[in-house]
Amino acid sequence: MRVGKHMDKPRIIKELAAIVGREWVISDPDELTVYECDGMTFLEKARPDVVVLPDSTEQVVEVVKFCDREQLPFVPRGAGTGLSGGAIAVAGGVMIGLNRMNRLLEIDLANQRAVVEPGLVNIALTQAVADHGQYFAPDPASQAASSIGGNVAENAGGPHCLKYGTTTTHILGLEVVLASGEIVQFGGKTLDCPGYDLTGLFAGSEGTLGIATKVTVRLLRRPEAVKTLLASFRAMDAASEAVSQIIATGIIPSALEMMDRHIIRALEAWLRIGYPEGAGAVLLIELDGPAAEIEVHAAQIEQMCVRHGALDIRIARDEQERALLWRGRKGAVAAVGRITHEFYLQDGVVPRTRLPQVLRDVEAIAERHACVIANVFHAGDGNLHPLICFDSRREGELQRALAAGAEIMRLCLAVGGSITGEHGIGLEKIDFIPLMYSPDDLEAMRRVRAAFDRSSRCNPGKLFPAPRSCGETNISYRPHRIEREGLTQRY
């Protein structure tokens, strides 16, 4: 279906230019390099044949209808910060970049609603309503760059979704252009619109059901007060026991993050945060809500950390100190980038109560595959982010990293968890989703996809593996794409 092979590319460019304007069509191979991958850069890259940057729903409709007529695949793309390869044009075709559609269309402060275009950067929405004491809750690490449309596609999470829920919780309505070019409205401004919850279905559908061109979101009011604590422990076990106890008391911190000794060491070497000597685990705990409430909870949490042998507990006294405590957490992934040539950032979920055991098992996996696995994660909701370090220039390291990643996924499933918490399946985990769902379960999802896009031209090759052929009867772990195809791109 690639444009170049069987079709008249100049004509296609000309027709697309007639819709969006010549300057918003990119077809030069060098310029297309920017679009050959998203935030997942080490497994597979693929150039779209052409990129278009529409400026309105009407232009999106025309582009999509053009793709329909020409039977071309298309891939919607926001800011390209996704971590599972969801925005990679594996089948070539037309990439539809939504960055120009970044308007804030409507703000209704009294009812805490906003309507935005998909290209609006996450943080820009919060900035626009900050003076009125409101904000948009989803806060993925990418929030300064990622677009709200992309957040919807991946159902993005973030440290504060422990208390406030992932993106799906904050999206009430969508205007969607289907693969046929039809415009449909899902949901609306009220919670729980009648009929099927297609807004919820679309959130996390990873660009496979159509292109959202308007997003109606819920805004939250800034809490009265925020309190941020940093507790250091000698070892992960004690820190995870503290996490379990905090949650067991019924306190729901707005964030509850953990970092292990590898992260601590990397951060100290870089930012000199000043973690205590001998700290093998750090908890960053944030509470928000009425001042009266968080005072009480902070004191309880402090006691619990002490009881679990905390070496040190720091409480931010002001916004500046709070920023400092977060600086380590926010710099954690970058810090690991300084100590390894490449890393494979995994994303799995385990029941909170299994955290201590799972963390020990991850350590055993690291030993078995002779690699360093650094852990920084959303401990409160059991969402692990192991950073598996490797250097693809050294024979076998990438393969070992991938094997370790696969073992971590199977470990998560074995304890009743999930292979992804917030990064999505995309390309990265497409061979693993059959470990989580039966062929019938996946078939139900495929049928839903077909209900929106019969010919699978909207972001093909994502989310589900191709249906099994009749002869193939066992679902078992298959060597990952990269091992099969020997791709070894630089991270």
Next chain:
Amino acid sequence: MRVGKHMDKPRIIKELAAIVGREWVISDPDELTVYECDGMTFLEKARPDVVVLPDSTEQVVEVVKFCDREQLPFVPRGAGTGLSGGAIAVAGGVMIGLNRMNRLLEIDLANQRAVVEPGLVNIALTQAVADHGQYFAPDPASQAASSIGGNVAENAGGPHCLKYGTTTTHILGLEVVLASGEIVQFGGKTLDCPGYDLTGLFAGSEGTLGIATKVTVRLLRRPEAVKTLLASFRAMDAASEAVSQIIATGIIPSALEMMDRHIIRALEAWLRIGYPEGAGAVLLIELDGPAAEIEVHAAQIEQMCVRHGALDIRIARDEQERALLWRGRKGAVAAVGRITHEFYLQDGVVPRTRLPQVLRDVEAIAERHACVIANVFHAGDGNLHPLICFDSRREGELQRALAAGAEIMRLCLAVGGSITGEHGIGLEKIDFIPLMYSPDDLEAMRRVRAAFDRSSRCNPGKLFPAPRSCGETNISYRPHRIEREGLTQRY
């Protein structure tokens, strides 16, 4: 497709009996009377040809496969407490009652999860985990009778969903038997499972996508403290302004309910609650959370109510007094039942900020149609429940009540709301959903339905009207079914 007309009913009964046992097949016309409607009793009734009461997923599968072979429609039914006619067998066929499948299969207190069968009564789950300080949050008025499967089908709400969300928020996974008899798993025990959120899609699908045979739910921990206030006002306006201000400060009460003068009068005449003389509106406000927090919030709310001219504010001092304050609210609908021959319980949603205006408009609608409309509703989330009083024995009253109901729905839509908050579309609002969604929007929903049930044999005739014929181009209000067909059944 009715069994009786073209088919060999004795054979069908025999084959169904072979699956579930003879005593669990009901075909006697008198016994079937119980199954001719659900909680919506005044618009339309219809007897299924046969009712089966399976005891296991396997039996459900066999019954559904049998329906597939015989091309019979089937209707899943929980406790039959639904208010929009979702469980009425309008096309006849087989009704599949899930009441025997009421087991609590698994409780995981540490991770706050439970797995239940669909027939388990809502309150029974809370009772089972109450000693451990946990509960199942959705609390529809029917919770002592309604089943969790039915709550899922209707995405049931309740007074406390203002803070805790409707049923969909509390459902993580489902085992579903599709119309083909296939068993599929949606979601799981972790939040935000990858792939399409079919659990969320199924919640609120009103029995049209299949039969849930296992439900994985989230349990919440009982809050540390609860505080319940009753504030009386001279008029609705002042009370709704108080509601707006409470919400605007960022406080989210766990419940925020309003009752108008009709309800107050009816309750006084019956239960002698002791509302102050001259009260034209009452707010029931409940706060829950850490004791420290709710003390502060209760004081703020008290001040706000005083500022808006509250005649009287009562704060429950203990559980007994709390129960007393709730007694009025919980008895409100029954109290209205004592002062009118019949009533039509509406369910609409408006943006909170439009409440004062909308309540005045509802009053004008009542005057215009010369009927009493009593209002008891979830003010905090703008979910109205007008009770339109009528006596179908008197010429024209039912028609006027239905016309008033239709006007209220259009009023809700005109201010940017929804035609149903928690009761669903079912049969009752099937002619009104086109006022809310365009033909293309409805077509998208129909395609999703077809993805699960190509021949629409699973609860046919619900949720969407039949697709319009080509000649019909305007979506406009059509006289309601009852007016067309002249049904005047006793409520």
